[in-house]
Amino acid sequence: MKLNNKVILILLASMTTIFPLMSKDKVQVKLSMGANPFSHSYKVDSLVVTGEYMESDLFYKMKTYDSEEEALLQVKYLDMSNLLIINENYDIGEYVIDNYAFRDCRTLRHIVFPKNLTTIGSHLFEECPNLHTIVLPDSLRDIRPMALVNCPTLQNVSISPSNKFYSTHNNSLFDKNKNRLFFVPPVSTGDYTLPSQISYVEDAAFYGCNKIKTVKMSSTLKSIGDFAFYRCSALSLVDIPTTVERIGSFAFFKCVSLKTIRMPKNLKTAGKFVFSGCEGLETVRIETEQLRNDYLFAGCYKLMSFDVNEDNFSLSAKEGVLFDKKKKVLIAYPNAKGSIYEVPMSVERIGGCSFYDCIGLKNIVLPSQLKMIERAAFSNCKNLEVIKISAVIPPSVQESSFAMVNKKKCVLYVPNNSLKTYRDHPIWGTFDNIVGF
Numbered sequence: 001m002k003l004n005n006k007v008i009l010i011l012l013a014s015m016t017t018i019f020p021l022m023s024k025d026k027v028q029v030k031l032s033m034g035a036n037p038f039s040h041s042y043k044v045d046s047l048v049v050t051g052e053y054m055e056s057d058l059f060y061k062m063k064t065y066d067s068e069e070e071a072l073l074q075v076k077y078l079d080m081s082n083l084l085i086i087n088e089n090y091d092i093g094e095y096v097i098d099n100y101a102f103r104d105c106r107t108l109r110h111i112v113f114p115k116n117l118t119t120i121g122s123h124l125f126e127e128c129p130n131l132h133t134i135v136l137p138d139s140l141r142d143i144r145p146m147a148l149v150n151c152p153t154l155q156n157v158s159i160s161p162s163n164k165f166y167s168t169h170n171n172s173l174f175d176k177n178k179n180r181l182f183f184v185p186p187v188s189t190g191d192y193t194l195p196s197q198i199s200y201v202e203d204a205a206f207y208g209c210n211k212i213k214t215v216k217m218s219s220t221l222k223s224i225g226d227f228a229f230y231r232c233s234a235l236s237l238v239d240i241p242t243t244v245e246r247i248g249s250f251a252f253f254k255c256v257s258l259k260t261i262r263m264p265k266n267l268k269t270a271g272k273f274v275f276s277g278c279e280g281l282e283t284v285r286i287e288t289e290q291l292r293n294d295y296l297f298a299g300c301y302k303l304m305s306f307d308v309n310e311d312n313f314s315l316s317a318k319e320g321v322l323f324d325k326k327k328k329v330l331i332a333y334p335n336a337k338g339s340i341y342e343v344p345m346s347v348e349r350i351g352g353c354s355f356y357d358c359i360g361l362k363n364i365v366l367p368s369q370l371k372m373i374e375r376a377a378f379s380n381c382k383n384l385e386v387i388k389i390s391a392v393i394p395p396s397v398q399e400s401s402f403a404m405v406n407k408k409k410c411v412l413y414v415p416n417n418s419l420k421t422y423r424d425h426p427i428w429g430t431f432d433n434i435v436g437f
Contacts, residue, residue: 031083038072046077052084076109076130081137083114094118099144100126113137120144125151132156141165143173145203146227148183152208155187169195181205184212194218201228203248210234213257217241224251226271233257240264242287247274249294256280263288275300282336283307286322289314293332295376298357303334318344330354333361343367350377359383365390372396379403388413388437397427407431 027044029037031051072078085095095114099121102108105128112135113120119142125131131151136159143166148154157173159166166182167174173183180200184192189211194201198218203225206212214237215229221241226248229235236257240247242264249271252258256279263270267288275281276298284297286308297303305320315331316323322332327346333355342365343350352374355361361381368390375398378384384405389395392415407430414422416436422428 026077041073043074045074047072047075047079048082049078049080050082052086054086054088072105072108074107075105076107078105078108078110079112080114081112081135085114085116095139097121097124099123103127106130109133111135113140115139118142120147122146123149125149125154129153134158136163136166138163143182145225146207148173149204149207149227149230152186155185157183157185174198184209186210188212190214191216194221196220199223201225203227204230206230206232208232214238217244219243222246224248226250227253229253229255231255242266245269247271249273250276253277259283260285263291265289267291270294270296272296273298286312286315286317291315291322291331293351293353293356295353295356297332297335298353298380300335300357301359302336304336305334306332323347333358336360339363341365343370345369348372350374352376353379355381357381362386364388366395368392370395373401374398376400376403378405381405384410386411386413387431390415392418394418394422394425394428397425399427401427409433411435413437 026046026048027042028048028050031037031053087094087096090096095116096119097117100123101121102124103126107130108128109130110133115137116139117137118139122144124147128151131154133156138160140163156171157168159168165176167176171185174181178195178197180202181198182202182205184206186208188209191214192212193216196218197220199220200223204227207227207230210231210233212232213234219241221244223246224244228248228251230250231254233254233256235255240262243266244264245266246269250273252275253273254277258278258281260283261281262285265287268290272294274296276295278300279302281300281303283304284306286306289312306317306322308315308317314325316325316327320334320337323330327344329349329351330343330347331351331354335358339360339362345367347367348369348371350373353376355378356376357380359382362383363386366389370391373395379400382404387410410431411433412431413435419436423434
């Protein structure tokens with residue numbers, strides 16, 4: 001494809017229907033390939049972009065080179081509908097505005113995308129606190145994960161019904177058949193009901209929706225993406241259906257109003273920090289038979305118990321603590337259970353992250369059969385004062401197993417005949433006070 005360096009001038013279309021409040025004080029910016037007209041500040045309300053460009057990061061360079069002044073300092077309305085995109089970094093036919101393109105455009109309220117645009121990147125409007133309306137083109141076919149996050153005032157995402165890949169309903173953005181939910185406006189309030197055919201809540205779909213109180217999920221739902229309900233601080237009720245097979249990392253991070261949650265029977269994958277920071281969470285109903293604890297409950301300081309059915313094939317609970325079925329592996333200890341805990345004699349392994357962030361734990365007794373303490377098992381148990389372990393042979397342990405435990409103050413009690421073995425161990429020996437009993 002041969003590219004012409006000549007500027008393409010295009011007549012401006014009327015913008016009164018899109019931006020009825022547009023200021024009369026507007027600037028038309030003409031682009032040539034490789035040019036960067038945003039190297040100086042624009043202090044007008046409205047900016048209209050015409051021409052063509054090749055640079056994939058053109059709109060990322062919205063700061064002046066000689067100062068920290070933002071190039072779009074006063075621009076509220078940005079119309080790029082007449083811009084022809086030619087990205088040399090992508091295959092022919094791919095017209096992309098790349099990741100973080102409009103980051104820190106703090107006055108930007110309305111934006112119209114180019115008519116030939118096919119892809120918008122991740123974190124496109126990072127830190128755009130006043131963005132209100134986005135008009136997407138008919139040509140759009142790929143929205144990268146987390147494209148619309150950190151826009152707390154965004155309430156109107158518009159796309160033509162003729163677009164072949166996306167659709168909108170109540171200002172939420174879906175795929176054409178409404179099988180996938182991509183975006184819910186952060187200004188949404190009250191109760192939200194997913195369409196009955198939804199199978200996927202995509203990454204960051206409800207990101208920052210801090211006024212939504214309940215979400216009714218569809219019985220066809222299979223996956224909840226990363227950051228899906230990130231910081232939905234008013235969310236108090238969500239019943240995850242049995243059909244869900246995956247919950248992504250940070251999916252319910254800082255959902256501080258949740259008091260109870262269910263991990264459904266068909267769940268096969270749970271990412272990292274799924275319920276981290278859910279400070280109001282008190283009980284977790286475990287129905288799944290496959291669970292890996294990757295910091296799942298960090299910062300759940302009111303969590304009192306895990307509840308598991310007796311007919312669960314691979315998991316069990318005892319006094320609110322989560323184990324494997326035979327109680328040989330301790331999987332998770334609820335943060336608010338108590339300051340003193342004696343691990344059952346049957347336990348041979350303390351699972352990864354099992355006591356992570358249990359800041360109320362002060363005294364732990366470990367059994368003689370214990371063989372292994374996995375990564376981050378007691379990490380951030382910063383108030384731990386006493387560890388008593390009956391194992392004659394020091395259990396296998398990792399450096400992260402006791403990360404952020406105060407090893408100068410915490411006393412490690414070990415069998416008398418094993419004192420030297422523990423003191424000479426490269427990790428157990430890092431405790432200052434190792435005492436025999």
